[in-house]
Amino acid sequence: MSTPIETDVVIVGAGPCGLFAVFELGLYDLKCHLVDILDRPGGQCAELYPEKPIYDIPAWPEISGQALTDKLMEQIAPFKPEFHFNRMVSGFRKLDNGRFEVETDEGELLHCHAVVIAAGGGSFQPKRPPVPGIEAYEGSSVFYSVRRMEEFRGQDLLIVGGGDSALDWTLNLQPVAKSVTLVHRRPDFRAAPDSVNKMFALREQGKINFHVGQVSGLKGEGGQLTAATVKGPDGETDIP
Numbered sequence: 001m002s003t004p005i006e007t008d009v010v011i012v013g014a015g016p017c018g019l020f021a022v023f024e025l026g027l028y029d030l031k032c033h034l035v036d037i038l039d040r041p042g043g044q045c046a047e048l049y050p051e052k053p054i055y056d057i058p059a060w061p062e063i064s065g066q067a068l069t070d071k072l073m074e075q076i077a078p079f080k081p082e083f084h085f086n087r088m089v090s091g092f093r094k095l096d097n098g099r100f101e102v103e104t105d106e107g108e109l110l111h112c113h114a115v116v117i118a119a120g121g122g123s124f125q126p127k128r129p130p131v132p133g134i135e136a137y138e139g140s141s142v143f144y145s146v147r148r149m150e151e152f153r154g155q156d157l158l159i160v161g162g163g164d165s166a167l168d169w170t171l172n173l174q175p176v177a178k179s180v181t182l183v184h185r186r187p188d189f190r191a192a193p194d195s196v197n198k199m200f201a202l203r204e205q206g207k208i209n210f211h212v213g214q215v216s217g218l219k220g221e222g223g224q225l226t227a228a229t230v231k232g233p234d235g236e237t238d239i240p
Contacts, residue, residue: 004111005033005108005110007111008030008112008114009025009030009031009115010034010102010112011034012035012116012117013118014083015041015044015045015046016042017043019072019073022034022076023072023076026078026081032081033081033082033083035104035110036084036087040085042068043120044065044120045065045069048145049065049145049146049168049169050064050065050147050148051064052172084104084110087105088104089102091103099112099113102115129160131215132218136223141220141224141225142218142225149173152177154178155177156177156179156240158181158215159182160215162184162186163189164191164195167196168195170199174208179209180209181209182209182210183213183230184212186212209239212233213230217229
């Protein structure tokens with residue numbers, strides 16, 4: 001067992017909330033250590049959409065996920081936080097002296113007066129859809145996040161989902177892609193109404209396609225897709 005690291009506060013999660021917690025705690029002269037499963041700060045903003053514009057940050061009409069992360073890192077630099085990347089919290093207990101012990105999956109022990117849970121949606125493990133053979137295309141033509149929009153320029157894109165992420169990427173990738181098709185299992189969406197309205201406007205203009213259904217199969221070879229089979233109310237359709 002490693003020698004415990006002594007600090008004031010341990011923050012679980014190095015996304016925007018965890019990073020801003022460093023700033024607020026630093027104003028009270030509290031030293032922070034942050035634990036995050038990713039290999040860099042930024043959380044969801046850095047992992048899933050570093051280039052996607054964000055519109056709901058106070059005082060920033062528009063800012064990208066990576067730019068927000070960079071600004072937060074600049075803001076907390078004077079407080080010299082310490083990061084433990086590529087780590088998960090595997091244990092947590094209260095000590096006899098009233099302090100807390102946090103253990104990582106690498107066997108590190110951190111002793112602190114307080115623990116801040118800023119884990120957001122938790123560790124980023126993609127939820128693989130139950131599509132036969134999808135593993136063969138992952139990382140080459142099936143992706144669970146968009147890190148660089150430029151990689152999708154001139155491509156025929158199929159976006160699957162009905163939440164904010166699916167609608168946001170439909171709107172943001174449409175100008176750079178050759179074609180964009182959105183597939184959702186029902187005509188109702190969980191995304192912000194403004195995004196849904198903009199998506200339907202693009203469909204009316206013939207700039208995107210929308211299908212109700214679910215992906216039931218993939219076609220291609222060597223990790224490169226040629227088509228996806230979508231099962232909808234009227235049967236199955238192959239979308240190039």
